[in-house]
Amino acid sequence: MKVLILNEKDLRTALKDSNPIDDVEQGFKKLTLNEAVLPGIISLEIPEKKGEFHIKGAYLQGSPFVVFKSANSYYDNPVKGLPSSSGLFFAFDSDTGFIKALMFDNSFLTHVRTGISGAIGTKYLSNKDLKQVLIAGCGTQGRFQWEYLKKVRSIKKLKLWDIDPKKAEEFQNEIKAKDKIDVSVVTSLKDTVPECDCITTVTPSKKPFISLEWISKGTHINAVGADNPDKQELDERIYGIADVIIVDRKAQCVKFGETHHAIENNIIKEEEIDGEIGDVIAGKVCGRTSVDQITICDLTGVGVQDAAIAAFAIKKATEKGLGTYADIS
């Protein structure tokens, strides 16, 4: 028996010139329709080594694969000149349980599915015609947000902000080299945010940097950065003026997403969350119903996204004849 082995290069080649947005959408939709199995996760922590392992998995009905992902973080690795994050995806045949593929993605697949979730939030919740878009946070994930955002909306003006303006400039130069778009770096969020109708926040910030006072009618916000209880990007009072609040996974967002700060500070009650993004995709929840509404999509990352992107990558890699095979018989 042979197992397909895909490294990061293979996976980047597999996904080149392809669009997995529909597949990730289907993952969210299956979760809503109870057509997904999403078990608990394993967290193994080694405090004395500042190391932790998180394993999660999911099965989407009809998929040829059951997918698990190990995401490992060693916070002292950079001191040794090593990346802090590592891990792998492993995919089993959903009809036999046999291992079929191992993907050493160096976080690439996770970045892709997270970028796609922002695009899905925008596709289903922002206004169709956008005057000006802001990406706040110009690290790796900011790039993935842009990569998929431009596939779902025709964007005329893009503003980039980072706490380190040099990072924003680097990103601006990359975009100028490949995309025909009016892109510029901003340093004042106070001046920029009021003119934006679509904002994606994707920073590791632990204190809010988008103020209530700056938000205009009709704005959509994707809150991507907060994936643990300490992180926060939005003034929690924005939840108080939001007309539509959508999350990727309610059980997570009330614990460690952006949304949990709004609940903890009594700005909203848990019941005021309008639904999960899968509900909107499936048509069970409306989402935006007028151009003036303020909408928020809180994205913390769900196993169904991993299952969807992994299955998509294996399909594309197989079609393109990528990777190597390990004989395990």
Next chain:
Amino acid sequence: MKVLILNEKDLRTALKDSNPIDDVEQGFKKLTLNEAVLPGIISLEIPEKKGEFHIKGAYLQGSPFVVFKSANSYYDNPVKGLPSSSGLFFAFDSDTGFIKALMFDNSFLTHVRTGISGAIGTKYLSNKDLKQVLIAGCGTQGRFQWEYLKKVRSIKKLKLWDIDPKKAEEFQNEIKAKDKIDVSVVTSLKDTVPECDCITTVTPSKKPFISLEWISKGTHINAVGADNPDKQELDERIYGIADVIIVDRKAQCVKFGETHHAIENNIIKEEEIDGEIGDVIAGKVCGRTSVDQITICDLTGVGVQDAAIAAFAIKKATEKGLGTYADIS
């Protein structure tokens, strides 16, 4: 970066002529001494396919590896001519979190560590001089029990029993071909059990087949078969006459081990469990203190055994230059 890939053949060669019993003992001991990290497990079930995935992991302080194992069961596989069980071990560098080895063991490592646990139960709890030993259950695991049992005790007489006497005869012939021992097949447990001072039960039985009335003073019993709440091998009343009750993991044994039947039927209280096998190894609990005592060791399988056997196998495989390497950089 390269990952070591070991298949079942590599692993069998790696472990040939070696003795991992000490390593597995150390695993149990570290668990007792709070020198192990043993997180919860993931169970992902797909009822419509009669398939299930169980992932567990452990870290033993001082080990070069953090080890996880996926154990997958598809109960309709045999209808397709396929084995119902599959899975793999994966080992990460405990200093960086990077993946180091993948072991496609076809359950071999699990069989080894389970066989070893019976040997450890016997080593720490049975009398030193054994007149006659019984292995009840002559499937694959019965063979692994024998393989390691003979390393911890000098055994003069071995009796084999299986619900299917042909299976016991096959096993007998295998033993005769390689071990110098007085081995024979028995069909009457009623006649055999009273003359045995060490009994290992290793069947998938759902009803007890070892009666209270047959147990002699001084007998030690390793109960290995019951690893879910429906399975039972021992008349639960044996717990009532047992002088020493040891389990591998209390939290498991009171839920789905042999012990849970004795507790559910009010034969013993949970507090009457004398300790875990790691407590005995570490000298925190005495175990047997006289030749006449009846002792039970309930073995359900613990992640520390997996971590210990995987690290041992990687060490031996590396020393012997086994396996292949996959380039994942």
